[in-house]
Amino acid sequence: MIKRTLKIEGMTCAACVKAVERASKKLDGVLDANVNLATEKLSVSFDDSKVNVQDIQCAIDKAGYKALIDTTNRILKIEGMTCAACAKAVERVSKKLEGVYEANVNIATEKLSIAFDASKVNVQDIKKAIEKAGYKALEEEISVDTDKGKKEKEIKSLWNRFIISAVFAVPLLIIAMVPMISEKLGYMLPQAIDPMNHPQVFSIIQLLLVLPIMIVGRKYFTVGFKSLFRRSPNMDSLIAIGSSAAFIYSVFAVYEIFIGNTNYHLYFESAGTILTLITLGKYLESVAKGKTSEAIKKLMGLAPKTATIIKENKEIEISIDEVEVGDIIVVKPGEKIPVDGEVTEGITSVDESMLTGESIPVEKNPSDKVIGASINKNGSIRYKATRVGKDTALAQIIKLVEEAQGSKAPIAKLADVISGYFVPVVMALATIAALAWYIYGETGVFSLTIFISVLVIACPCALGLATPTAIMVGTGKGAEYGVLIKSGTALEAAHRIQTIVFDKTGTITEGNPKVTDIVTISDIDENCLLQLAASGEKSSEHPLGEAIVKEAENRKIELKKLESFKAIPGHGIEVDIENSKILLGNRKLMVESNISLEKLEEKSQALANEGKTPMYVALENKAIGVIAVADTVKEHSKKAIDKLHSMGIEVAMITGDNKKTAEAIAKQVGIDRILAEVLPQDKAKEVKKLQSENKKVAMVGDGINDAPALAQADIGIAIGSGTDVAMESADIVLMRSDLMDVVTAIDLSKKTIKNIKENLFWAFGYNSLGIPVAMGVLHIFGGPLLNPMIAALAMSLSSVSVLSNALRLKGFKPSI
Numbered sequence: 001m002i003k004r005t006l007k008i009e010g011m012t013c014a015a016c017v018k019a020v021e022r023a024s025k026k027l028d029g030v031l032d033a034n035v036n037l038a039t040e041k042l043s044v045s046f047d048d049s050k051v052n053v054q055d056i057q058c059a060i061d062k063a064g065y066k067a068l069i070d071t072t073n074r075i076l077k078i079e080g081m082t083c084a085a086c087a088k089a090v091e092r093v094s095k096k097l098e099g100v101y102e103a104n105v106n107i108a109t110e111k112l113s114i115a116f117d118a119s120k121v122n123v124q125d126i127k128k129a130i131e132k133a134g135y136k137a138l139e140e141e142i143s144v145d146t147d148k149g150k151k152e153k154e155i156k157s158l159w160n161r162f163i164i165s166a167v168f169a170v171p172l173l174i175i176a177m178v179p180m181i182s183e184k185l186g187y188m189l190p191q192a193i194d195p196m197n198h199p200q201v202f203s204i205i206q207l208l209l210v211l212p213i214m215i216v217g218r219k220y221f222t223v224g225f226k227s228l229f230r231r232s233p234n235m236d237s238l239i240a241i242g243s244s245a246a247f248i249y250s251v252f253a254v255y256e257i258f259i260g261n262t263n264y265h266l267y268f269e270s271a272g273t274i275l276t277l278i279t280l281g282k283y284l285e286s287v288a289k290g291k292t293s294e295a296i297k298k299l300m301g302l303a304p305k306t307a308t309i310i311k312e313n314k315e316i317e318i319s320i321d322e323v324e325v326g327d328i329i330v331v332k333p334g335e336k337i338p339v340d341g342e343v344t345e346g347i348t349s350v351d352e353s354m355l356t357g358e359s360i361p362v363e364k365n366p367s368d369k370v371i372g373a374s375i376n377k378n379g380s381i382r383y384k385a386t387r388v389g390k391d392t393a394l395a396q397i398i399k400l401v402e403e404a405q406g407s408k409a410p411i412a413k414l415a416d417v418i419s420g421y422f423v424p425v426v427m428a429l430a431t432i433a434a435l436a437w438y439i440y441g442e443t444g445v446f447s448l449t450i451f452i453s454v455l456v457i458a459c460p461c462a463l464g465l466a467t468p469t470a471i472m473v474g475t476g477k478g479a480e481y482g483v484l485i486k487s488g489t490a491l492e493a494a495h496r497i498q499t500i501v502f503d504k505t506g507t508i509t510e511g512n513p514k515v516t517d518i519v520t521i522s523d524i525d526e527n528c529l530l531q532l533a534a535s536g537e538k539s540s541e542h543p544l545g546e547a548i549v550k551e552a553e554n555r556k557i558e559l560k561k562l563e564s565f566k567a568i569p570g571h572g573i574e575v576d577i578e579n580s581k582i583l584l585g586n587r588k589l590m591v592e593s594n595i596s597l598e599k600l601e602e603k604s605q606a607l608a609n610e611g612k613t614p615m616y617v618a619l620e621n622k623a624i625g626v627i628a629v630a631d632t633v634k635e636h637s638k639k640a641i642d643k644l645h646s647m648g649i650e651v652a653m654i655t656g657d658n659k660k661t662a663e664a665i666a667k668q669v670g671i672d673r674i675l676a677e678v679l680p681q682d683k684a685k686e687v688k689k690l691q692s693e694n695k696k697v698a699m700v701g702d703g704i705n706d707a708p709a710l711a712q713a714d715i716g717i718a719i720g721s722g723t724d725v726a727m728e729s730a731d732i733v734l735m736r737s738d739l740m741d742v743v744t745a746i747d748l749s750k751k752t753i754k755n756i757k758e759n760l761f762w763a764f765g766y767n768s769l770g771i772p773v774a775m776g777v778l779h780i781f782g783g784p785l786l787n788p789m790i791a792a793l794a795m796s797l798s799s800v801s802v803l804s805n806a807l808r809l810k811g812f813k814p815s816i
Contacts, residue, residue, distance in 0.1 A: 001031060004053055006042045008035065009066035009711055009729050023063035027051050042067065064684040064712040066729075069101055071115040074123060075402065078105065078112050079136040082223060082282075083235030084464020086135065088420045089227070093133040097121050104408050107461075108289055108468045112137065113407065134226050151290050158283040165213045165276040169269075172209040173789075175202070176269035199262050203254045206268040214247065217275040233423040235460050239278055241427070242455035242788065246271035249448055265445045267452075274456055274792040281796020285461070288803035291810070292469050295476020296405065299398050302354055302373040307338035310382070327385045331376045339372040340387035348379030355393060356735040357482030357814075400484050400733075404475040405468075409488030411756055412467035415763070422460045426771065430454035433775040449785060453774035457791035461799040462766060466759035469806035474752035477812045482735035483745045490731035493715050494749035496696045500644060500742065501675070501687060501709070503701040504655035504662065507719055508669060508739070509631040513543050515551035516612055517628035521599050527557055529625045533617050535560040536575040536584050540567065544613060544629045572615070583618040590616045590623065600626050611664025631665075638669045640739035643815065645670065647746065650695075654678050654686055654709075683709035700742055717742060744814040755809055759802045766798045 008020055017035040020042060024033035029050025035042045044056060053069065060067035078090055087105035090112055094103035099120025104113045114126060123139055130137040179195050179202075195202040214221075224240030227233050246267035253264035308317050310328040323329070323339050331337055337350065349361035352374040361377050364370055370383055372392040389395065408416070434451035438444065471488045478485045485491045505511050518526045534552035537545035538559055552559065563576040571592070572585015583593055587604075590597055595618045597604070604614040604626050612630040616623060641651050652673035655662050662676035675686050683699075687709050690697045699706065699713035707729040710716030718730030719737050734741040774786045 001045055002048045003043065003045045004056075004069070006044065006053075006056065006060075007068040008040050008042050008060065009068065009707075011035070011040055011065060011707070019063050020060055020065055020067075023059045024056055027055060027059055030056065064688070064708050066711050069115070069117075071101055072118040073113070073115050074126075074139065076112045076114065076123075076126070076130075077138040078110050078130065079138065080223065081105070081107060081110055081135060083107070084415075084460045085234035085237075085420075085423045086227070087464055088416070089133050089230075089234070090130055090135055093129045094126055097125060097129055100126070106405065106468045106472075107464045108292055108472055109405060113403070134223075134230060151286070155283065155286045155290065158279060158286055161216050162276065162279045162283050164216045165272070165279055168209045168212045169272045169276040172206060172213075172272045173269050175209070176206060176266065199257050203257050203266055206266055207251070207254055210247065210250075210268040210272040213272040213275050214243075217243075217279060220275065220278070233427065235423070237423060238426060238455045238458055239274065242452040243271040243274050245448060245455075246274070246452055246788070267448070270452060270788045273789040274452075277789065277792040277796050278456075281799060284796070284800045285465075285803060288800060288807060289465075289469070291807055292472045292476075292803070294810075295473070295479055296398065296401055298354075299394065299401065299479065302336075303394055304336040304338050304373065321389070323385055323388050325385055325388055328382055329385055330380070330382055332380050333376060333378050335376050337370050337372055337374050337376055337383075339385050339389075340392045341370055341372075341383040341385045343368050343370060343381050343383045345383075346379055346381035348381050349377045351375040351377055355397065355482065357480065357741070358736050358738075397479060397484060400486060401475055401479045404485055404487050404491070405472045407471070407487040407489065409467055409471060409492040409756070411492055411753065411760070412488070415463045415466055415760060418463060422458070422463065426454065426458040429771060429775065437776060446785070449788060450774070450776050452788040453786045453791045454771060456788055457770045457774040457786070457795050459763070459767060459770075459795045459798045462763035462802045463760075465799060465802050465806075466763045467756050469803055470752050470755045470759060470809060473806050473809040474748055474755075474812075477809060478745065478748050481741070481744055481814055483741050483748065484733040484735065485745065485748075486731055486733070490715060491749050491752055493696070494698070494732065494746050495753045497649060497698045497715060497746060498695045499650040499652060499673075499690055500698045500700060501652045501654050501690065501713070502671075502739070503683075503699075503706050503709075504653050504657065504665060505631060506702050506737070507700055508637045508653060508665065509633055511631065513547040513613075513629050513631050515547055515627060516630045516632070517607060518625065519600065519603050519607075519628075520625040522622075522624055524619075524624050527555065529617055530555065530627065531557050531560065532577065532582055532619070533584050533615070533627055535562065535577055536565070536573055536582055538562070539565045539575075540573055544615060545573075547629045548615070548627060581620055583621075584615060587614075587616065590618060593618070593621065595621055595623050597623055599623065604628075608660065609664065611661045611668070613661075633665065633668050634737070634739065636738055636740045640743050641670050643740070643743045644746075645672075647743075649746070652690070654683055656680065680706075681708070684712040687712045698742075700739075717745065740814065747815060748812060751812055752809060755806060759805055762805070763798070763802055766794075770794060770798075 011017060011020065020035050021033045024030050024042065024044055029047040030044060031047065032045040033042060057067040081087060081090065084107055087107045090105050091103045094100055094112065094114055099117040100114060102115040127137040127139065175193065192198060193201050193205055220236050221240045221244065224236035228237045250267045250271065253266050256264045303320065305320055306317050307320055307323050308315050308330045309323065310330060315330055320338055328344065329338060329341065343364050343366050345366065347365050349363050350370060351361045352371055353359050355371055355374060364381065373394045430451050433454055434447040437450050438447040471491060474491055475485050502508050518529060520526060520529050530552050534549045534557065537548045539562060560577045566574040568574060568585065568589060571589040572583065575582050583589060597616065600616065600623055607614045607628040612628040615627045615629060617625050617627065644651055650672050652675060653662065653666055653671045654675040656678060657676060659676040662674050666674050678686055683706060687697055687699055696714045698715040698717055699709045700717045700719065701710055702719055710718060710729040715732065716730040717732045717734065719734050732745050774791055776785060779785050
């Protein structure tokens, strides 16, 4: 018997607990299943000969929840990787360890995202395994400044290596090439180094010029051969073998020249130029890779370093790390808000654009929430710290974006599989092609040219970088506009969505009922009617009553004193004000009280047809007016739904409201399908029904009572409030309550996936064409033979082109 603990997402109540336990216990082989709602964990005992963890996860998923293995997650910085084959090697050795469930390396960020069972394996075991494979794993947190400094140092080192290599490679290339093209140029080398007169001097000068290039580029050989001997060859292995073959053959040729055999071709210029061009490619690649992670660096750089707190009635400046929950913080105009909190004194407007994408500053009054790293514009405020350190909205966003950038999209699977076999296959093809040409009757020099060209033109880097770089830029760009995409899988799935289901209250509508119309009869004016109604509703707790009171407060109407109050459930209220009896409520209340509604009938019916709730007011058993209350549609709801229609997406609305109200709202915004009178617990079933029509369905809700439906949908999109970042049941979190951000998420997904496909097409296409050309396919039909130096240039530019294409996503802008 095996006992496992699974983390359950999407549960909201005890009924959910029962559903998860029931789904688990139905499986043959499950002996016991207990869910703890407080910890949201399932403890399950099962016979592993009959059932496995994946079966249990699948059963829970079918029940409308998500079951995740309760693992420890870590991100380790990996040093010493040079290409996709290195990434594969690190993943392979990590996954071999017992207790490691998942290991994903992002070659662009040089980070390993690893999930493991801490009771079976620890971080030290993982680090040791990675070090045995020839790489270095660092666990410590690297600050943005340290990381930036390290990257800049690496870029500078590559540039210096390239300059030194180029200084020797240019004269080497000139000396080697001039004798070959001297007749066409009409230019000869100086007599002292002319190969016809002084072949020994000619060969020694080339050897002396290539040696500094080999020394500067020694990392290719140490890393390449080390990986080769460990049976996990990488890109450096291809470069090391190719340039070593050229160098060793040339050294042998120098020996032959010195003993009098001058019929030997030197390959020093190929070895030197290959290493120089590869170093240039690596430099350009590092610069481009640095740009892909700019979004996360910007986010990390937002956090202020200090905070001013009130202690013993004095203002004291302390480090941001020393701020504790409950501290009272002072923020002056133009300063950054250090941590999340709640305003206690003062009025100001705050620029939250860097976190939410909202360009207009938000007004803040006492009891309003503020987000750390946002900018205080014009007023001085004091506020109480509610979230500090890793709990702040900014810290959660950074963590979420880092996790998303470290994840893999399903589209990358093919590239991952190919990357694993790529280098050994290329080495085999290079050997086969060289031997085939030699057997066919070509010279050893010709065969060597083929061998080196095939090794050097092959580019596993382009394959490895195609997907992660686009995901990095895409998720970073989303965060810039307040759209937090949790994983590469979510980013990919969003572009396939065919139907989007919106929760009505708080999603399409504001979620706060407001007074929309006031209709009066007799001699009573609007304000007088509102005064009577609000005075009566002041003691009521009904949301519609609260809307009436709020409207009176907005109009600065003074409320009258109540003499008596009586709530009539399902009908309304009966109150006495200044010795007058007032009734306020629905049609049922008026009919049962024998009050004629003849003069208000037509108008109240029209209001009801518009999705508004008419509240009748009667004074001394005579109807005097109607106050209509409605949950108003958000400003951009219609525009967002029109935009989704233009993308070919069907839009549905789900609500617990009656059909007439739902139809009225649907008509206003252009909804295609209405799912009305649906109880919160049944929303997931409605989503499932749509999925049964073979549709990819997204659910958009507030992430709390919509959790089961968000979990059931192919993509769950939670609308946040600026601080609720880590909504577990959602795949995408929107920082603002604006439906245009749903359009942004889908548009970003479409453009990112298009970019990934372009990258993969180029990477596959380049290798599919480049390798056969290097093998001499064109030469068979009388075409040219590929020079190894041209192959090295093409290989370097292939990676840079993939990165440059991914960086085009940085120009993405929401369609607002």
